[in-house]
Amino acid sequence: MTVNMDNYTPQPGTPIEELETPCFILDMDSFEHNLGVVAETYTSTVKMRAHTKNLKSPFLANYQIKTGGTSGGICTAKVSEAEVMIEGGITDILIPNQIVTPDKLNRLCSLARRADIKVCIAEPQNLQDISRIASENDVTIGILVEVDTSMDRGGIRQVEDGVGLAKLTQALPNVEFRGVMSHQHVDGWPTLEERVNIGRKYVQMCLDVKDAIEAAGISVDIVSSGETFSYKIAAEMDGVTEVEGGTYAFMDTMLGFMDEFRYAGKLLGTVVSKPNANVVIGDVGLRSLCTINGEYGPSVEGVPGIKIPHLHHHQMTH
Numbered sequence: 001m002t003v004n005m006d007n008y009t010p011q012p013g014t015p016i017e018e019l020e021t022p023c024f025i026l027d028m029d030s031f032e033h034n035l036g037v038v039a040e041t042y043t044s045t046v047k048m049r050a051h052t053k054n055l056k057s058p059f060l061a062n063y064q065i066k067t068g069g070t071s072g073g074i075c076t077a078k079v080s081e082a083e084v085m086i087e088g089g090i091t092d093i094l095i096p097n098q099i100v101t102p103d104k105l106n107r108l109c110s111l112a113r114r115a116d117i118k119v120c121i122a123e124p125q126n127l128q129d130i131s132r133i134a135s136e137n138d139v140t141i142g143i144l145v146e147v148d149t150s151m152d153r154g155g156i157r158q159v160e161d162g163v164g165l166a167k168l169t170q171a172l173p174n175v176e177f178r179g180v181m182s183h184q185h186v187d188g189w190p191t192l193e194e195r196v197n198i199g200r201k202y203v204q205m206c207l208d209v210k211d212a213i214e215a216a217g218i219s220v221d222i223v224s225s226g227e228t229f230s231y232k233i234a235a236e237m238d239g240v241t242e243v244e245g246g247t248y249a250f251m252d253t254m255l256g257f258m259d260e261f262r263y264a265g266k267l268l269g270t271v272v273s274k275p276n277a278n279v280v281i282g283d284v285g286l287r288s289l290c291t292i293n294g295e296y297g298p299s300v301e302g303v304p305g306i307k308i309p310h311l312h313h314h315q316m317t318h
Helices: 028-041 056-066 079-087 102-112 124-137 159-171 190-216 232-237
Strands: 023-025 047-051 068-076 094-095 118-121 141-147 175-182 222-224 264-270 271-276 279-282
Touching: 023 094, 028 056, 028 232, 047 056, 056 068, 056 079, 079 094, 079 102, 102 118, 102 124, 102 141, 118 124, 124 141, 124 159, 124 175, 141 159, 141 190, 159 175, 159 190, 175 190, 190 222
Parallel strands: 047 068, 068 094, 094 118, 118 141, 141 175, 175 222
Antiparallel strands: 023 264, 271 279
């Protein structure tokens, strides 16, 4: 039988050993455990706004929301993901990224007719474009200022730039200033103390922008900061209203130092060759897996001592 892997849907009850590979498997026990950790942590006014760039599924995003501890909304990385999530019934969405092209801004405006849509900005021209296109579409778009605390990518670098953007929203039609946002990262395999110090340092940079905007007389409703590595740290900082964790749901070897979470997202593969007694070749390659900066590659579950030194286009080497 020929199987179209682009449209592969195994029948319920299919034994694991009969699944076509490579095959993504979600360990629901581990997934529910991870969501439960967050639900038990976020019992105060600070809530998780889960980032769905990993989930890619409205069903799982709704499952995440219903488990508890969340804001009732989500983050998506781009407009197309927001479109899918709204079709799946989610109506509170933040895109923690800059949307700049006219076609995508028009699509964003279409979504604003159906949901509470918020997007991040870092430059005046982008804000002016959003205002103009939102006016043409007769909708209002929520605006957050992104603060670049450590990622060296999108976001303002100076506190006064954040204040200037917040002031500009007050002078433009069809945009509503909602708050500030930042995303951080941590390198290596930090201790808990190192994570706390790094998380507090970077999240405070976002809070500094929030304080300056409020000092200018503009209300800040949302401070969306933190991520999986700082999910507890950010939640304990005065002023933070929500945390943008995403990785925790499926988990990742990059954050393997966080043993309160379990690996839920797994890939089933097949050994296709055994060149010698110490090496096997698998069918899970770069089309299914990746490494980050050449590090934090996949691990093999249930078989201690195995390393994966190479990922190729279609294969991996154990």
